[in-house]
Amino acid sequence: MNQTKRKVKEQFHLFLSNKGLKGTLQRSLILDAFLDLDRSTHIDELYLILRGKHPNIGHATVYRALRLFASAGIAREINLGDGLTRYGVAGGRRHDYLVCNDCGTVTEFENGSIERYQAEVARSMGFTVQSLKIELRGVCNRCMAQAGRHS
Amino acid sequence: MNQTKRKVKEQFHLFLSNKGLKGTLQRSLILDAFLDLDRSTHIDELYLILRGKHPNIGHATVYRALRLFASAGIAREINLGDGLTRYGVAGGRRHDYLVCNDCGTVTEFENGSIERYQAEVARSMGFTVQSLKIELRGVCNRCMAQAGRHS
DNA sequence: CATACAATGACATTCACTTTCAAGCAGACA
DNA sequence: TGTCTGCTTGAAAGTGAATGTCATTGTATG
Structure with missing residues (x-):
């Protein structure tokens, strides 16, 4: 342990x-x-x-x-x-997700600058932000490599 | 009509x-x-x-x-x-959501610059982005105003 | 120990959504 | 217009993830 x-x-x-x-x-x-x-x-x-x-x-x-x-x-x-x-x-406060549409794996990361900017945009619309989530879907490098091998 | x-x-x-x-x-x-x-x-x-x-x-x-x-x-x-x-x-391709935790209303908006930047970050991690979703939760201005009135 | 009461696990239930199926209806073609 | 194929409908039953129920078990603390 x-x-x-x-x-x-x-x-x-x-x-x-x-x-x-x-x-x-x-x-x-x-x-x-x-x-x-x-x-x-x-x-x-x-x-x-x-x-x-x-x-x-x-x-x-x-x-x-x-x-x-x-x-x-x-x-x-x-x-x-x-x-x-x-x-x-729950280490840190990551709330950005990369979701692979192939294998379903969820990778987490954090990007403070995007979040600060995004929150500012929301405020300009009169919205008080409490939490934020960014979700990117696509294909991870592992699955991409496998797809390459098949073709 | x-x-x-x-x-x-x-x-x-x-x-x-x-x-x-x-x-x-x-x-x-x-x-x-x-x-x-x-x-x-x-x-x-x-x-x-x-x-x-x-x-x-x-x-x-x-x-x-x-x-x-x-x-x-x-x-x-x-x-x-x-x-x-x-x-x-489905007019346009909005995928940014403001969700009010009070009234549950979902407001949609689009912010191209954030998305471009975010996609670039993902690519640098070897991830091929297919779609993106940003979800901000908080309190909308209408609910905020009502809360103010109560106190 | 002994006792109170939290936790467990099998089962039933909920909740959003989908499927099934018999009956109904749209649309194409004569 | 009539007929006929097969898509649609609505009620009810079924899914699948997650939660509630409840008798039984287990744990911490006195």
């Missing part, structure tokens, strides 16, 4: 005791799987990974755990409008 | 005959309601308006019609990740 992971787990335990909630085997397993994956994912992916090792883990528990991680500031909800709620590890 | 509306309806009839599809009373009613509304909306809003005049119109028919309008290039799907699919009239 690396340093970052240990720190996150500490943070989570602190959150639990502050709220009078309890640490359980399931939550620990789900948090491990989530952190080990180290990329944004949707719940069924985690669920399948976990079922491989622990067949008795429940669907609803994974949903509940991820929502809990989000409210603890460990995970960030990502909603790309495809009907699935994804979660990413 | 104004000029723009007539033009859109012509475009739709052309689309239908090209595809071997049929013009029906329902499709005409739904298209009228959609164009008359003149702002992005979700299906239930249209459905309720239509039910007022024509009680026999079906839920599924409205869904089907809007999908049809989208594939005819008349409507544009807007997916803001709140679980509702909205539709806007």
